[in-house]
Amino acid sequence: MDTTPDRRPAPDPDADPAPAPAPASASASASASAPGGPAASPDVTPGATPASASDVTDVTDVTPDFTPAERARGRALRRAQLPWALGGRLAGLALTLLLGLTPAGAALVTAAGSWFGGSRTATVLAGAAALVVLGRLLQLPFDARVRSVRARSGLVTQGWAGWALDALRGLLLTLVLVLPLALGLFALTAWSPQHWWVPAAGAAALLTAALSFLHPLLIEPVFNRFAPMPPGELRTALLALAERDGVRVRDVLVADASRRTTALNAYVSGFGATRRIVAYDTLLSTAEPSEVELVVAHELGHVKHRDVPVGTALGAVGAAVAVAVLGLLTGWQPLLDAAGVTDAADPRALPLLAALAALLGALSGPAQCAVSRRIEARADRHALELTGDAEQFVAMQRRLALTNVSDVDPPRLLELLFATHPSATRRIAAARAWQAARGRPASERRATPGESVV
Numbered sequence: 001m002d003t004t005p006d007r008r009p010a011p012d013p014d015a016d017p018a019p020a021p022a023p024a025s026a027s028a029s030a031s032a033s034a035p036g037g038p039a040a041s042p043d044v045t046p047g048a049t050p051a052s053a054s055d056v057t058d059v060t061d062v063t064p065d066f067t068p069a070e071r072a073r074g075r076a077l078r079r080a081q082l083p084w085a086l087g088g089r090l091a092g093l094a095l096t097l098l099l100g101l102t103p104a105g106a107a108l109v110t111a112a113g114s115w116f117g118g119s120r121t122a123t124v125l126a127g128a129a130a131l132v133v134l135g136r137l138l139q140l141p142f143d144a145r146v147r148s149v150r151a152r153s154g155l156v157t158q159g160w161a162g163w164a165l166d167a168l169r170g171l172l173l174t175l176v177l178v179l180p181l182a183l184g185l186f187a188l189t190a191w192s193p194q195h196w197w198v199p200a201a202g203a204a205a206l207l208t209a210a211l212s213f214l215h216p217l218l219i220e221p222v223f224n225r226f227a228p229m230p231p232g233e234l235r236t237a238l239l240a241l242a243e244r245d246g247v248r249v250r251d252v253l254v255a256d257a258s259r260r261t262t263a264l265n266a267y268v269s270g271f272g273a274t275r276r277i278v279a280y281d282t283l284l285s286t287a288e289p290s291e292v293e294l295v296v297a298h299e300l301g302h303v304k305h306r307d308v309p310v311g312t313a314l315g316a317v318g319a320a321v322a323v324a325v326l327g328l329l330t331g332w333q334p335l336l337d338a339a340g341v342t343d344a345a346d347p348r349a350l351p352l353l354a355a356l357a358a359l360l361g362a363l364s365g366p367a368q369c370a371v372s373r374r375i376e377a378r379a380d381r382h383a384l385e386l387t388g389d390a391e392q393f394v395a396m397q398r399r400l401a402l403t404n405v406s407d408v409d410p411p412r413l414l415e416l417l418f419a420t421h422p423s424a425t426r427r428i429a430a431a432r433a434w435q436a437a438r439g440r441p442a443s444e445r446r447a448t449p450g451e452s453v454v
Contacts, residue, residue, distance in 0.1 A: 065398060065428050066408050073153075078407040081149040082414075088142030093358055095138055099131070100355020103340030106348035108134075113347070120190075121183065123347040128182035129175060131354055136171050143167070153405045158260040166260075169222055181207075186347055193345040197327025204323045205316035212312040216269045216276060226253040226278065234289050238277075238296050245386055247303045251276045252296070258282050263404045268299045268308065275303065286403060291396040294383050301382025307375055322360050329356050365417070372420040380427055381434060390435035394428050 099105030112130040113123030147163060150156050158166075184203070188196040220226070229235045229252045242249045257265070257280035264286060266279040277299045283292060302308065329335060330344040330353065339352040384393055401408050401424035408424040415423065422430070 065394065065425065066401070070402060071408060074401070074405055074407040075410075077149065077153050077405045078410060080152075081146045084142050084145040084149070088139050088146075091138055091142065092135055093362055095135060096131075096351075096355045096358045099351040100358075101335070101338050101352070105131075105351025105355075106340040106346075109348045109350055120186075120347055124182050124186045124350065125179055127347060127350045128178055131351060132174055132178055133171070136167075136174075140167065155261055155263055155405060157258060157262060162260070166223060173219065173222060182350065185353070186345070186350075189343075189345040189349075193343040194331060195327075196344060197323050200327070201320040201323040204319040208316040208319045209312055212308070212315070220269065220278075224255045224257065226255055228252070229254050229279070229284075234284070234292060237289065237293060241293055241297060241386070242300055245297075245300045245304060247300050249275075249277060249300075249303070253278045254281050254284060255279070256281055258285075264400050265404075266295045266299055268302045275308070277303075282403075287396065287399055290389070290392050291399060294387055294389070294393055294396045295400075297383035297386045298379045300386065301379035302375070304382060305375075305378060307379070311375075318364075322357065325360060326353060326356055369418060369420050370416070373422055376421045377427075377430065380422075380430065384431060384434050390431045393431045397424050397428050397431070400424070 099108060108130055109123060109127030112126035113119070116122040116126050144163075147156060185196075185200060188200050229238070235252065238252055239249070253276050255278050257263070262282055264280060264283040266277065266283055268275065268277050277296060279292065279295070283295065287295070327344075330349065335352065335356075336343060336349070339349060341349040341352060343349070344353075380393075384390055387393070400406070406424055410419070410423060421427075
């Protein structure tokens with residue numbers, strides 16, 4: 001689960017097929033070990049933040065939950081795709097910095113604008129489109145290689161034509177979002193090259209909140225089809241679970257993820273009238289009903305703790321602060337001279353703004369991941385308290401990790417830098433610590449129908 005808008009935890013890199021940018025949402029997948037998904041910029045390894053009833057600071061896996069072969073398979077996938085996933089990120093950041101901190105970006109924007117008449121509006125729109133398209137073209141080979149690696153591990157069901165169509169959809173959606181923003185931004189810089197960031201910060205906060213609310217309605221359907229979970233024992237059990245937890249759930253939907261992947265995942269997105277829990281059809285067809293209940297219990301934890309609205313609020317504040325920092329930086333003459341522009345009102349400053357925003361995003365990434373890991377650990381604990389079934393929780397984590405070919409015990413540095421979820425071994429160890437702290441086997445703590453164990 002990722003509580004920061006414009007980042008989808010959720011869709012989890014091991015499992016999320018949708019390449020669209022996503023405001024605040026929450027994922028319950030096993031981990032984030034495998035970068036991928038069509039046209040996505042995924043996490044490159046699972047995270048690791050322990051959580052247990054005793055608030056231990058170092059949870060270690062002391063049981064053979066995964067065989068050496070299972071561990072090796074996840075590790076091999078991580079090693080095969082990590083150079084390409086990280087390479088794509090670094091290449092994209094390097095290109096953005098090159099264009100933003102040298103006159104090359106200003107020249108690109110000028111040339112793009114001249115193709116459409118050279119007016120200020122044409123320069124802003126054409127320059128923004130050129131930056132988006134160029135960045136996407138650079139990313140495509142890296143994404144394609146990651147897809148190939150994941151396909152060899154049996155995680156991809158989509159053909160190259162479908163993958164290309166998703167990439168095109170992602171590009172068009174990005175342009176639809178970016179072009180009006182660029183036009184509005186430079187309307188403000190023209191109004192005041194020194195103080196443009198004041199109204200822009202407020203607008204960024206409002207836009208973040210709006211996208212979080214509208215994302216389930218407008219963006220998710222571009223990449224997936226959703227249908228209500230059909231009536232039956234499982235749906236009844238899930239709705240009863242939500243009622244027992246005191247959580248109002250608008251709907252439980254099934255996403256047709258099997259068109260793209262074999263990976264398992266579920267997430268909660270939106271809030272208020274748009275809040276819903278989404279389960280991949282791969283999860284429903286593969287996992288035991290009790291395991292699905294535990295995944296949904298995890299998602300209910302996100303709802304119970306208001307992770308999405310709180311994350312949206314924090315994201316809105318973060319967006320406003322980032323815009324304010326951009327306003328201060330674009331007033332620094334050495335940066336303007338390096339970019340070959342006069343001031344922030346110059347449309348040729350667009351690459352500079354993009355470079356500074358990308359740099360701020362990269363620097364804040366580890367902190368955002370650390371917050372996300374703690375939120376995911378808290379949702380795990382909620383699932384344990386709601387169901388009282390630690391052993392089934394362990395079985396569910398095993399299934400998710402093995403099906404998603406996760407690296408269940410990744411290098412610590414990769415966890416700290418990129419992981420949005422605790423690793424599978426840490427989640428399992430935390431569940432056993434939770435069980436041990438209560439001094440009873442999980443089977444003695446299972447809830448009876450209509451009874452809460454929270």
